[in-house]
Amino acid sequence: MDYVARVPAPPLDRYIDDLYCLIGTPRHHRVNVPPMPSAHLFLNLGGPARLCDSDPAVPPATMADGWFMGLWTRRFTVEYPAFVHLVGVHFKPWGMSPFAGLPADELRDRWVPVDAVWRRSLDRIRNRVGGAASPDDALRALEEELRARLAEAPPQGLDLVRHTGLRLETEFGALPIAGLAEAAGVSPNHLTAQFRRHVGVTPKRVARIYRFARLILSVDALRPADWAGLANLAGFYDQAHFSREFKDFTGHTPSEYLALRRRLPAARDFPPDAGPMPAE
Incomplete structure (x- = not known):
């Protein structure tokens, strides 16, 4: 394809x-x-x-x-x-x-x-x-x-969400939401309300998804996986929390995911294979 x-x-x-x-x-x-x-x-x-x-x-x-x-x-x-x-x-x-x-x-x-x-x-x-x-x-x-x-002027609050979202994207979600709100000069509640309006979820949830995306895109199935190191890099400081989140997001444990990727590897330079995985 x-x-x-x-x-x-x-x-x-x-x-x-x-x-x-x-x-x-x-x-x-x-x-x-x-x-x-x-x-x-x-x-x-x-x-x-x-x-x-x-x-x-x-x-x-x-x-x-x-x-x-x-x-x-x-x-x-x-x-x-x-x-x-x-x-x-x-x-x-x-x-x-x-x-x-x-x-x-x-x-x-x-x-x-x-x-x-x-x-x-x-x-x-x-x-x-x-x-x-x-x-x-x-x-x-x-x-x-x-x-x-494209709307001639961005809807109210979208510039705030875009600015904050870009910081979350750049840092792969590894930023405290209270600090982002303070840097933007708004309350955490206001920032959360604008994210719900323009993204559909809270900034904390967006940070969680960026954090996991960094993790899953860092896995090289051809090499032994240092799950503790990858989890720490992605901002998971609790191994149990990391394991629960991984299973929640992928439907697999980390070892099951790695075995699947080794049997059915992602195609190189084919972005649709980078995050998604074959369903057995």
């Missing part, structure tokens, strides 16, 4: 990590996705994909055309079709706010059809992106669509 990515030009890069296109036969048809510091827009131009929440009370969903997905705080599974043709957006944790026009907590741990957010727009966008001559052209078309939809 080929992966083509594009970092959008300013000012979209304040809110979006990259636009991407996935085309081809997937290496693994079921993929387990841990919580990662991003929200998503998917435009599906191929066969339907199936999305399964790790919470058994939530029914699976079939993604046949286009979906928004807010920040996730628990793992989920994607079942790809035999042939994948998907165009997507990796929003920063706060990045969907100036495009979606609704509180981010309404999209937390949820997938929502595009037309439920952008009324009667999905067919036009899919036709424009799907009719592009190449993946690069498709990404340029999607970037133009996003640029046209």
Whole structure:
């Protein structure tokens, strides 16, 4: 499966990590996705994909055309079709706010059809992106669509969240929230309220996800894993807490995860394999 990515030009890069296109036969048809510091827009131009929440009370969903997905705080599974043709957006944790026009907590741990957010727009966008001559052209078309939809002025409180979120991103979540609030000249309660509005979760939860992302991306399955050292690097000072969080985020113990990665290694230079893992 080929992966083509594009970092959008300013000012979209304040809110979006990259636009991407996935085309081809997937290496693994079921993929387990841990919580990662991003929200998503998917435009599906191929066969339907199936999305399964790790919470058994939530029914699976079939993604046949286009979906928004807010920040996730628990793992989920994607079942790809035999042939994948998907165009997507990796929003920063706060990045969907100036495009979606609704509180981010309404999209937390949820997938929502595009037309439920952008009324009667999905067919036009899919036709424009799907009719592009190449993946690069498709990404340029999607970037133009996003640029046209970007709010002229950021919603109230978003600049505060973006500034604080960038510090959490840079430090991989290893910063005290009270100190971030003090540096921004606001109360912790105000900062938390703005994060809930624009990200859908508290800044403490965002820090937790960044911390885990650093950990999971630091694991080299080809070498013996120094779990204590990796946990300490990521800011886990209690081994029991680290083990619980790892199992919560991935569904595996650290040793089970390492064994899985050794049997089914991530493809080099293929970002979709970096955090997600094959689901057995």
